[in-house]
Amino acid sequence: MMLLSFNKGVSNVNTLRVAFLAVAVAFVAAGCSTTKLDDSAAASSTKAAPAPAPAPTPAPAPVKQVDSTPATPIDPLNDPKSILARRSVYFEFDRSSINETDIAVVEAHGRYLVDHSARTVRIEGNCDERGGREYNLALGQRRADAVRERLKVLGVSVSRVETVSLGKEKPRNTGHTDAAWAENRRADIVYK
Amino acid sequence: MNRTERISRLAYNRGNMPLFPADRDPPRSFRISASRSSSTPPQRPQGSLRARQLIIASVVLARAPFSWLGRRLAPAPAQLAAAALTMLGLLAGSPVRAQMTVEITGVGSQQFPIAVANFFSDSALPEDMAAVIRADLARSGMFRIVEAGPNPIAESAGVNFPDWKSRGADTLAIASAVRLADNRTEIRYRLYDSVKGNQLDGLAYLSSGADLRRIAHRIADRIYESLTGIKGVFSTRIAYVVQYSASRYELQIADADGANPLTALKSPEFIISPTWSPDGNSLAYVSFEKHKTVVYLHNLATGQRRAIASFPGSNSGPAFSPDGRSMALVLTRDGNSEIYTVGLDGGNLRRLTFDPSIDTEPVFSPDGAWIYFTSDRSGGPQIYRMPAAGGDAQRVTFQGDYNISPRISPDGKSLAFIARRSDQFQVAVIDLASEQQLTITDTVRDEAPTFAPNSRLILYATEVGGRGILALASTDGRARARLSGPNGDVREPTWGPFSK
Numbered sequence: 001m002m003l004l005s006f007n008k009g010v011s012n013v014n015t016l017r018v019a020f021l022a023v024a025v026a027f028v029a030a031g032c033s034t035t036k037l038d039d040s041a042a043a044s045s046t047k048a049a050p051a052p053a054p055a056p057t058p059a060p061a062p063v064k065q066v067d068s069t070p071a072t073p074i075d076p077l078n079d080p081k082s083i084l085a086r087r088s089v090y091f092e093f094d095r096s097s098i099n100e101t102d103i104a105v106v107e108a109h110g111r112y113l114v115d116h117s118a119r120t121v122r123i124e125g126n127c128d129e130r131g132g133r134e135y136n137l138a139l140g141q142r143r144a145d146a147v148r149e150r151l152k153v154l155g156v157s158v159s160r161v162e163t164v165s166l167g168k169e170k171p172r173n174t175g176h177t178d179a180a181w182a183e184n185r186r187a188d189i190v191y192k
Numbered sequence: 193m194n195r196t197e198r199i200s201r202l203a204y205n206r207g208n209m210p211l212f213p214a215d216r217d218p219p220r221s222f223r224i225s226a227s228r229s230s231s232t233p234p235q236r237p238q239g240s241l242r243a244r245q246l247i248i249a250s251v252v253l254a255r256a257p258f259s260w261l262g263r264r265l266a267p268a269p270a271q272l273a274a275a276a277l278t279m280l281g282l283l284a285g286s287p288v289r290a291q292m293t294v295e296i297t298g299v300g301s302q303q304f305p306i307a308v309a310n311f312f313s314d315s316a317l318p319e320d321m322a323a324v325i326r327a328d329l330a331r332s333g334m335f336r337i338v339e340a341g342p343n344p345i346a347e348s349a350g351v352n353f354p355d356w357k358s359r360g361a362d363t364l365a366i367a368s369a370v371r372l373a374d375n376r377t378e379i380r381y382r383l384y385d386s387v388k389g390n391q392l393d394g395l396a397y398l399s400s401g402a403d404l405r406r407i408a409h410r411i412a413d414r415i416y417e418s419l420t421g422i423k424g425v426f427s428t429r430i431a432y433v434v435q436y437s438a439s440r441y442e443l444q445i446a447d448a449d450g451a452n453p454l455t456a457l458k459s460p461e462f463i464i465s466p467t468w469s470p471d472g473n474s475l476a477y478v479s480f481e482k483h484k485t486v487v488y489l490h491n492l493a494t495g496q497r498r499a500i501a502s503f504p505g506s507n508s509g510p511a512f513s514p515d516g517r518s519m520a521l522v523l524t525r526d527g528n529s530e531i532y533t534v535g536l537d538g539g540n541l542r543r544l545t546f547d548p549s550i551d552t553e554p555v556f557s558p559d560g561a562w563i564y565f566t567s568d569r570s571g572g573p574q575i576y577r578m579p580a581a582g583g584d585a586q587r588v589t590f591q592g593d594y595n596i597s598p599r600i601s602p603d604g605k606s607l608a609f610i611a612r613r614s615d616q617f618q619v620a621v622i623d624l625a626s627e628q629q630l631t632i633t634d635t636v637r638d639e640a641p642t643f644a645p646n647s648r649l650i651l652y653a654t655e656v657g658g659r660g661i662l663a664l665a666s667t668d669g670r671a672r673a674r675l676s677g678p679n680g681d682v683r684e685p686t687w688g689p690f691s692k
Contacts, residue, residue, distance in 0.1 A: 094568075094573070130615070130617065131610075131617065131639075132553070132596045132597045132610060132639055132640065133464045133640070133683075133684065134464065134465055134508055134509050134552050134566075134596075134597070135550070135552055135553065135566055135573055135596045137464070137478075137485065137506060137508055137552075138506075138508075138522065138529040138550040138552045139550065141505075141506050142528060142529070142550060164483070164506075165485070165506055166480075167464075169462040169480070170462075176658070
């Protein structure tokens with residue numbers, strides 16, 4: 001049972017990943033189809049010049065930030081090296097204040113959401129297995145709400161941020177150790 | 193009124209008597225047999241999260257046929273003389289009464305020693321009724337079962353009282369099952385005091401055959417009440433949730449001993465916080481089947497159910513008012529977890545708490561005057577109470593920094609809850625009059641205590657050997673038992689009301 005439960009957690013994550021991939025592929029495909037014309041034009045026109053690596057940005061490069069999206073082929077959300085690849089923030093036992101080390105994660109997603117006003121997210125609050133189910137349901141809700149509050153402060157409209165508590169019912173790690181519990185005291189940022 | 197009832201009542205009225213012996217029973221397990229698959233549709237294959245369908249199976253709870261009430265049996269002729277003597281003794285303000293009372297109320301009181309002989313039957317009984325009765329009595333912690341031997345003893349048989357007395361069986365139950373011409377079975381039972389040599393109780397039941405186990409529980413209830421003066425709970429029902437896998441949950445209903453489980457609801461998503469309506473006809477619970485928590489009211493006789501609370505945000509923590517007309521619950525519709533009451537028709541929603549902290553797990557006191565609940569307004573979670581119509585809350589628990597899941601005993605005298613101490617979660621009981629607090633379990637991952645309708649036992653969920661099980665403890669912490677099912681994690685028990 002425990003094993004099954006664990007597998008389910010994994011398959012859930014995988015399902016989500018597949019969903020993200022699908023979105024990403026759609027994005028990239030769209031990006032490719034529009035840039036392809038440019039690329040092929042650029043490629044044909046620069047055919048003679050072999051050495052300089054062609055592709056990246058036809059526009060001048062100095063713009064430093066991610067918000068130069070129109071020309072960016074890859075959504076930073078899908079960059080495994082980006083801080084946006086981190087979708088979970090963690091909490092202490094019976095606490096709902098985001099761990100200091102994870103605040104940067106929420107802020108990065110906040111900036112992304114500000115820049116991508118069409119995206120919406122669901123924040124899922126989770127708890128470790130210790131204590132009652134109802135109390136943990138309330139605690140998970142407060143954890144999700146804590147993330148939403150942070151996003152709101154960063155300028156994200158709360159209408160774009162749904163929160164749900166899974167209480168202690170959906171542990172990612174079904175172990176009974178301190179490490180397992182720490183992994184389960186968590187809020188996940190799920191892009192819809 | 194017969195002698196036993198009077199004596200019992202007297203004994204009961206002494207109050208504060210220790211109900212269980214100092215010696216603790218070793219943990220006992222018994223089997224929760226598999227669901228009757230015929231009553232539920234087969235499990236469908238699981239699809240994606242969204243494609244999975246809820247499979248709802250209805251449970252029809254049979255009404256108790258009149259025969260369960262039984263027909264009182266007059267003392268057998270051989271016992272008439274002894275009964276007459278007893279009656280004289282009673283009228284004289286008797287030492288008989290005193291002796292019975294001392295057994296229950298003395299310091300370090302004993303268990304009642306009782307022999308339950310195998311039933312005499314003219315045809316094979318589908319249930320070992322005597323074994324059911326023995327298990328019931330032993331599980332209560334208030335009886336010591338004396339070996340009665342393999343031979344059945346007919347209800348009409350003469351009883352050699354000195355012999356039973358010398359074997360340590362101060363009381364003896366015997367019974368016969370007789371097949372009638374119309375194919376029904378008559379169960380005739382008698383309870384004897386072998387010290388005094390008289391009949392304490394005698395009753396006849398008519399059975400269609402399918403309810404023999406239930407009649408055995410009824411007889412155990414009679415024996416329990418005859419000797420303790422407290423109403424028995426062996427013929428009541430419990431409900432609980434079983435998780436078989438990450439995507440298979442069932443809400444089940446079973447007899448108080450875990451037998452005859454029926455599935456009321458199957459779901460691919462979690463079910464928590466089931467609770468019985470005061471009339472025993474319905475369960476309210478929280479289901480995540482819509483990928484958010486919604487409170488449902490489920491009629492067990494029809495299998496029909498409807499959402500009582502499906503507001504934006506989380507809907508949870510249902511608790512019926514004692515009159516069964518309204519419900520307290522927890523909603524996050526206005527922000528954080530707050531307590532509300534709502535009529536069972538869905539109208540008259542009222543918010544009772546206004547606090548930025550968590551307010552959750554409301555329960556009504558049996559008189560309907562108070563709502564006890566969990567709040568972390570002081571930092572960690574503690575138990576509070578407020579008037580049932582709302583108002584200032586008073587803190588109730590003060591020991592430790594984590595106390596949750598309050599339940600008030602049906603007699604209104606005790607508060608049971610889960611207390612965390614050094615990362616151990618255990619059922620604790622506070623006597624509301626004396627404010628004395630007692631930890632009553634020896635398990636350390638306890639959750640969801642629920643009182644038996646007679647307030648003497650508490651059923652709760654815990655974890656032993658990595659599995660969720662249900663366990664029993666007497667309210668005074670002296671007796672304990674464990675219920676083990678064949679598979680799955682069992683949790684979220686709720687004890688139903690007295691059966692009708």
